[in-house]
Amino acid sequence: MWNIFNPRLSYSQIYLTPYIKPAEKHQKTALKKRPKLEIITYKKDSIMRNMGLRKYPWLITILGLIFFWKILINPGKMIYWSFSDITLYHSPMKFIIHRAFNTQGTVPLWNPYIFGGTSLAANPQAGLFYPLNIFFLLSSPDQLFGYLAVLHIILGGLAMYFLARNIGLEKYPSFISALVFMFSGQLISYIYEGHFIFLNAVWIPLAFLAYDKAIINQDIKYASITGAILALQLFSGGIQLVFYTVILLFLWTLYNMKKKGLYILAVALLIFLGLSAIQAVPTYELLENSRRGIGFSDPMSYSQPLSHIIGLVMPYFYGNIFQYWGGGDFLGIFGYAGIIPLVIAAFSLCARKNRYVRFFIFLSIFAIVLAFGGPLREVIYRLPGFNSFRAHGRILLLHTFSISILAGFGSKELVRRIRVGGARGDALKICFALSIFLLAYILVYYKYTKLAMEKDLLLNIFLFYFLILSFVLAATVFSKYPHKTRLFKAVLVLLIIYNLWLYGMPLINVGDPATIYRGNELLDFLSANAGSNRVYATNYHDLPQQITMRRGIQSLGGVLEPFILNRYSTFMEAAGNYTFEGVSNSIPPWQVYSQRKTYPVASLLGLLNTRYVVTRYPLNNPDFPLAERFNSTYVYENLRFLPRAFVVHDAVYASDGSEALSLIQTMDPASVVVLETDIWLKLAPPIYNETVTIFSYTPNEIVVHANLSNPGVLVLSEMWYPGWKAYDNGRETDVLRADYTLRGVYLDEGPHEVRFIYRPASLKFGALVSVVTLLLIFYIGREALQLRG
Template sequence: MKWDMLSYFFPMKYYIGECLSHGYLPFWNPHQFLGYPIHADPQSAAWYPITWIIGTVFGYDFYAINFEFLLHIFIGGLGIQALGKTLKLAPETAFFMSISYVFSGIIIGNAQHLSWIVSSAWIPFVFVTVLNMFKAPNFYTAIKASIFIFLLLTGGYSGFFIIVFYILCIYTIHQITKCLRKKSFSKLWSILKYIGIMSVSTLLLSAGYIISVLKVLPYFSRGQAITLEQAMQYPFSFRAFTSFLFPYAAATNIEYWDTELSMANGYFGILSLIFIIFFSLRKTTKKAFIPLIIGCFFLLAATGNATPLRGLLFRYIPGMNLFKYPSIFRYFVILFFILSAGYIFNHLIKHFQHYKTAILKALLISSLLITVLIAYLSFQVPTDAIYNSITYLVKMKLSPNGSITANIIIQGFFYVFVLLGLTTLIYKNKSVNHAIIGLLVCLTCDMILSTQLNIGATVISNRNFKAAQDGFNTLQDGFSTANYHNNTIKDAIPEKSNALNIPGLYHNLNIFDKQIGFDGSNPFQLTNYNLFKESHYFNTTLNNKLIFLSDSIFPIKEIDTQTPQIPSHLFFNDADYHTLSRLNLSTHQNDNITITTFSPNKIVAKTHTKTQQVITLLQNNYPGWEVYINKQKREIYTTNNTLISAILPSGNNTIEFRYTPKLEILGGIIALITLVLCLLYSILKFRRMKESQ
């Protein structure tokens, strides 16, 4: 794997796994940005059951993160199979759609974005269960739908959830209108009742996640709407439409595509594209037209500011101003185009003899056009450009400044070979079954080949996997107090990291080293942390250890006016400063702090001080933190805009900093009980249904 998979998702999963496998709940991450509530980070998957299972049972290493990636691709394929069955399509058609889906441009292009892959795994199941619930409303389908929505919400990317929510709302309105038009009031009541059950079940299953996210919004630097300019970053540009036919073209010359490399692949199969072009407008395949129109709607949104649609959605549809990347809409382009192609394929194989000639014409015309294009382009590109493209392909490496034309020629050559082979098979073979098998084999070869062409650019890195895993095995297991005694926070820099020697790891290394960090690669940052970071005293304060003593206090307005020289200077809000400035505070040379216990959610230290003074934990103050001195709860003061401070009495004391998000814990308990009950009910109901058959 590469890029965000290793720089963000892997460190987060690793940390959650370390917490769970050592008996701690993954609530607080002290190793980035002076600590933050990881359970409130929507992309961390801290509430996602599969993360909990893998993290608890196995822990996360390079094997585990690759396994989770492949597992969700497999689940997505099963989901499309189930969707085909729900839509009453032939098994061959369901297979056709499934292969097109699991090797599509969204899976291959966005392989680095694990939350996108997780979303692609559960969205088909959400659609399947909701469709079944509307066909035959009952408690069982409502509960199943709520489970899949919960998995999508807690494990996937929030942008997908928002879009799916609106799709389900529109479909619900359509079904309600249909019932009203037919005066089917009993069915309408049944639909509304089970929508209510599904909604309540989803809320209960997601209670911990929802409470965490809602609570963090006022404290989160991106808790408000993003700007229109941010929302337009990385569209599926008009130039990227080339990838509908030649995805290998999008694997090189990154700047040409007017977007980010992972957002430029929209491939869903050469056969699917041929079927849509040649057969979608026929009256006999009108079922294919509706998903095609829906796909085109999302295609306009995916282009970003090239068309007005994304801007209109941003301005007028609630929630559409909360996520970036217009190219996220291309997932729904691919999904609905595959559905359209599936309906066409289903109709063609049912009436194969009738359409045999038309299919042969479509394949021959496509082969001829691609051949002409290859012949023309061959005169436009030097031979060494094609040789270089083949070299990068063999080495499975990204060619940042390669020849797009050369890549088109290479992929076009394979297209002609496969399509002419399929044409010959259909023409010479009178057996319908053999022809269908030929179509499916052709599709599978095409999708696997296209994946192999692009895999080096957006999926895998050329680093030595064994060397990476061997290096990973040398990392410290668990959490040790030894990590936090001697070093100042400023010492935790990537250049000193042990994890830097592990191939593939280059961001968020403090998590692997178990070191308190003041930075990181993560969009989830607390607002008060950013205020502190922008102040003059930020770098000076980092010269302290994790817990430090101070007798020098000042009003917060002086944090940017004082010369930043003394690390122990603390800045309080006006009310606290007015109260505490009257105290007699002083530090002495023999005062000391010894950390006796360190865990993600609790830090215990013993102190010996001659006089009263301020003790500070270099972590962000966030609701849920509590301070106990000699088992007595003490008041927390926020210093330097974000740090956790308390008044420490003289003498020998035991101080405990404890992060206990009580409301989130209650939500988690409710979610766990609900999940167990839903799973038990679903399993028992499924067994009874099987026995009755």
């Protein structure tokens, strides 16, 4: 038995090495043969060990490149879907950052092109502090999104591989875990939808790997690494996935029941908060000033309906992206980790005594219950933290993560059973159970009458059973030939790849940026005539921000913005002449324009420097003469629009925002400013014509030249927001909240150069905390190295 317990032998050798059974325990011939056999095996093992260490990571990389072949063979094109967040939001955002950096030599911290202006530095979706986003500064951003997806999916696969190796799996099972995770339906669907959640998700395996080491070794070094990985998650543009990752680490801490487990978690979270402060502090400030900071009236909105649980085994049960009939939004392969990986993961039950297997079975069930779990879900979603987010179906990423690990353990057990010829019966039992579940579901929900729907359903059933039968056939055949284990491993990999690529690869498409962002006659007209003035559309689809931002057109509207300023949203309800209760990511909310016509108020839009209004119906308002018409789209000029900067010499004072908004609607904003301050200003009417001009305008700085005959208030039609500083002839002065949502500065008579600069104290404080935390990590690392030495 010395051969079996030799520490140099791998798991595969124990089962694959031919065993010579001696006739008697002390038979000399047997003793002579064993050392010779062991020596030959060890030489082979040495070669395979070195090859195996490199083979699977290379395979993961190569398969990742093959999967994204459309991106790699089209270097001039971008990853594309017409309603993708990349197309509509991230690409124009990265475009203006790239343009500002290359034309002005600075990174813009403020975005003046949508919603009347909003903070870029405070918006985590902008990803200003994510290290890999530096490439967007240096190269054309459109093409980089595809390469970013390729890089992160491969990174996610490698991270899962090394995590599986760390928790005790051999190379092949770890490779299986990597394949399931990196090509899982949820990760690929996020790329298709353009959600940067796929950037956050690939860091989950590394976070768990570092934290597991911290728990086992009670080592704050690994706890610090965990905190750094969580910070990278936040920097990549996601808060919700960070929250779910922390939930994962907390559950793992409780499961291990270590005395110092909570201490390790506390260290990791402190490091995370410290490193991420440069983003977290400005984001918190933005949250406090946004409508989202009020909270969601229904945190369960955009979550998974219970009926969509069938998507875990049959992703296109309710149709596809072109023909969807399942109710709500198309969720597609959301949460789908593959039917073959699911069957393989079921074999991990044979190793249920393993603490990792037990935990990930629990975690998978936990995620499914939260995503689909009815009454229990309703209770949990009201808890602190959970009630700050919507679309809690995203927690299925923890299910995908769990199934990936369990598939690794399951493949290990499956291969072992193939060797002893016992896999066929187990495979049949598992597949039979899945088939019963599917048939029962179809009987309960079979309400389909249209022929196209029936065909789509039948096609999905066919694919389901084709994959199931392929697996059963492979298990049956190779159970009869246990010496063909290597071939079975290859077949199993091919089945997994076929299963996941069948659903995932069609979602990866590319398009030509020149065609995607081409524009139309309406946008050409506004580019030529709007100048530096703003525009507004009663339907934001008429002014697509992905094109207006590229052309430098400043719009009052926008879409897909998670943090719209609360006062701005309220002001736009009055200016747009609509009401909306709740949180929306667009102006005007789609729930408004899709249900009724709205007739905007000229004076309030004019206060925001709005020169043109775009509608799909006549306004019949003398303040809005028709300027141009393009088919069914009307362009009206606002006769009451005010310049971006102007001076008034009369003020009224409001006790709060509600009173200020009411006063604005009853006064002429061109002659009276509404202020919310306890300091009464000394104002006097002008003696002669005064001049106010914008000398320079950049995202981070606006310079205004003014010459006043008497004291007045300079009103700048830009959003009031903490962090904007004003300097009058070089001296800092207060930025007043003017007309409910704008900026104002008190000026004496005479010439003035007023410089508005965006220098948020929240960003400075956050940066200081992050630097101090980084120095602390270096200190901890140095001390650890000295102790090791």
